[in-house]
Amino acid sequence: MPRASLALRIGRVPRPLRCCAGLLLVLALTVPAAQAAPDALMVEVDGVNKELRENIRAYxxxxxxxKAKDPDVDRIRRAQxxxxxxxxxxxxxFGYYNPKIDTSLTRQGDAWVARYRVDAGPPTIISELELRIEGPGAEEAALQRAVRQSGLKEGKRLHHADYSATKDALLEQAVEAGYxxxxxxxxxxxxxxxxNEARVRLVLDSGPAFYFGDIRVKQDILSPRFVARLxxxxxxxxxxxxxxxxxQFALSDTDYFDRVAVNMIRKEAVPFTPKGEDAPEEARRIPVEVDTNPKKPRLYSIGVGYGTDTGPRLTGAVEFRHINRAGHQFRSDLFLSPVRQGLAARYRIPIRNVRTDSLSILGRISQxxxxxxxxxRYALGASEDLGYxxxxxxxxxxxxxxxTHVNGSVQSYTLFTPGASLARSKADDRLYPRRGWSLFFDAHGAHESALSDTxxxxxxxxxxxxxxLLPRSRLLMRVHAGGTSVDRVTDIPASERFFAGGDRSVRGYAYQKLGPKDGEGNTIGGRYLLTxxxxADYRVWGNFALATFYDAGNASNDWPPEPVEAVGFGVRYASPLGMIRLDFATPLDEVLNDNLEEVAPAWRIHFSMGPDL
Structure with missing residues (x-):
């Protein structure tokens, strides 16, 4: 029996109908996509100054x-x-409690625009102000000064920032003054x-003034008597x-302690009667406990470097930080480079103010x-170093x-040289100072009647x-002057003569190649120096700066030395280890070659590293 079936025969769809069907399909696909497109939101605040507008936008x-990728309409309206x-x-x-605010939310194309027209209204004025100190510190000068400097005043607009600043300043000054x-x-x-009025009350009870009681330093490497002097x-x-x-800093800045923590033992505070007419009526004396960790007793270090004055160099050091319980220290340094080699040792004994003063025994061998x-040179000596x-x-x-060796000949010297020096430096930043200075003075000599040849x-x-200079630029200046009273410059060793030229002298000239010469053209140094x-440098990016400079000076047997001049430019990098300098300098004067012939000046490269001051 034949299976029953049902079939629908569709003839060829007319072209106009196919076009309409395609158009309907495109609309069906694109309309939901358009409705799903994310809404943008813009916010406009008008009618107030910049300070108020920025705070309104923050709220x-x-x-x-x-900032949202797809803020839907319901979220926007709830926020509105x-x-x-x-x-x-x-x-x-800011003291405005009665503002007038007009708001609107409109659709402009594909974006929502929220507009706020704000009239801040009348300011709230401080009609009553109670700002005072109670307790033993009521007459403390620092606290009274903080009260006078407060931004809170009767008749002035209420500003919550003034209130917070005054509140913090008074408490900070009280603690700083010992309350x-x-x-x-x-x-x-x-x-x-x-x-539109406000009543402001800030009343601080100072409580008793605190004074140092016993200071207990926990450590076992130094004698208690020596620690007390620190x-x-x-x-x-x-x-x-x-x-x-x-x-804390006095102990942590020494070579003895690695970690220093200072704690007050409040439970052991006891009543105390301080001396002096201005002393507070009520006071407490409180013990202070200092926890410390000792530094490693020995430190070994080694370093490599390069400078156009010295060439490649190798340095090494060993330091004994606390030889005994009296705080004695020992340090030895080694320096090796093509132009200078040396071994030095120092035994340091703290004296007087042991944080800054010391007596040292020194020895040095150098070439x-x-x-x-x-x-x-072979030298042995002693020095007393005092801070003041x-x-x-x-x-x-x-x-x-x-x-002293010159052109194959050798001359020997024996000297006993007493002297004194004075130094000080001050800078706002040791690695990249924008404001600072340093001074150094030295005087020494010898006499042939006291263990000396000359x-x-x-x-x-x-x-x-x-x-x-400008926010990103600085001006750096330096002067170095020296003079020697001696019959003939060859009566003193080369280590006591003056030379010029090099990275930290007159750039554009070789290291210590400026100075008087002998009959064979050898630079042997002079009595006087003036450089x-x-x-000026300009910080162009990060820690990098560009510099330009002018150097002048010379060493001579006559005063003042006739200067030679040089100019140049360079690149600076403020590294964590000190300023790195790459300079290109050229003399402005004719220069002499090794045959004492005048030749045209040429560019010289200088590379150095170290502090600006």
Missing amino acids: LSTVELT RRAREEIRTALQP LNASYTRHTIEVDPDR LPVERGERLTSMRLLDL EEFGDTLNT RGWQRSIYAYVSRDF TFLQGQARAQAVIP ASVE
């Missing part, structure tokens, strides 16, 4: 939605309903929006936050090229034996300064 939920209250809240810290338990008994702002504070001294930091001479108001003073004496007296001075430099 608005609609501004947050501008919160806008009035958010704007009111944003204006209140460690200071606290507020009142700290309120009462606003009457209907009258401390910059004394028992019975006013305890302030700054003096606590002084105590160095000075101009066209080679000098070998930022200056470092050194009084020293050496016994030395020198051998008589001479020498003095020299160095001064450097860094001055800011100067002016340099």
Whole structure:
């Protein structure tokens, strides 16, 4: 039996009908896609100054939605309903509690635009102000000064930032002055929006003043008596936050301790009656405990480097940080380069103010090229180094034996050389100072009646300064001057003569090649020295800077030395280890070659590394 079947035969669809069907299909696909396209949101705030506008935008939920990829309409409208209250809240810290706010949300093309027209309204004025200090510190000068400097004033517009700043400043000054338990008994702002008035109350109870009690330093590498001499504070001294930091830094800045933590033992505070007419009526003396970790007893270091003055160099050092419980130290340094080799040792004994003062025993063996001479020195001496108001003073004496080699001949010298030096430096940043200076003075000499082959007296001075120019540029200046009183310059070893030229002298000339010459054209050094430099640099990117400079100076047997000049440019990089300099310099004068013939000046490359001051 044949199977039943049903079939529908469709004939060829007419072309116009096929086109309509295709158009309907395209619309069906694109219309949902257009409806699914993300909405953009823009926010406009008008009617107030920049400060208020920025704070309003920081509070608005609609501004947050501008960062969303696909903010739907419901989220936008919910955020818009919160806008009035958010704007009111944003204006209140500035003293505006009755603003007039017009809002609108409209569709412009593919974007929503939320507009806010804001009239901040009348400012809230401080009608009543209670700002005072109670307790033993009520008359403390620092606290009274903080009260006078407060931005809170009766009749002035209420600004919550002034309130917060005053509140923080008073408490900070109280702690700094030694009132460690200071606290507020009142700290309120009462606003009457209907009258646009505010009552502000800030009352600080200073509590008792605190003074240093026993200072207990936990350590076992030094004698207690020596540690007591390291401390910059004394028992019975006013305890302030700054003096606590002084105590911490005084110990951590030594070579003895690696970690220093200062803690007050509040539970052991006892009543105390300080001396002096201005002493507070109520005080406490509190013990301070200092936890420390000792540094490693020995430190070994090795380094490699390069400079156009010295060539490649190798340095090494060994340091014994605490030889005994009296804080004695020992250090030995090795320096090797093509032009200078040396081994030095120093045994240091802390004295007087043991943080800055010391007595040292020194020994040195060195060999160095000075101009066209080679000098070998064996020296033994002692120095007393004292710190005073930022200056470092050194009084020293050496016994030395020198051998100066020139063109195959050797001359020996025995000298007993006492002297003194004075140095100080100050900078806002050690690695890249924009403002700072350094000074160094030295005077020493010898007499043939006191263990010496000759008589001479020498003095020299160095001064450097860094001055800011534009926000990204600096001016660097340096001067180095020296003079020697001696019958003939060859009566003193090459190590006591003056030479010029090189990275930190007159660039454009070889290292220590400027100075008097002998009959065969060898640079042998002179009695006098005068060099100067002016340099400007501009920080172009990160730690990189470009520089241009002018150098002048010379060494001579006559005063003042006739200067030679040089100019150039360079690149600077402020590295964590110090300023790296690459300079290109050329003399402005004719120069002499080894045959004493004048030749045209040429460019010379200088590479150096070290601090600007």
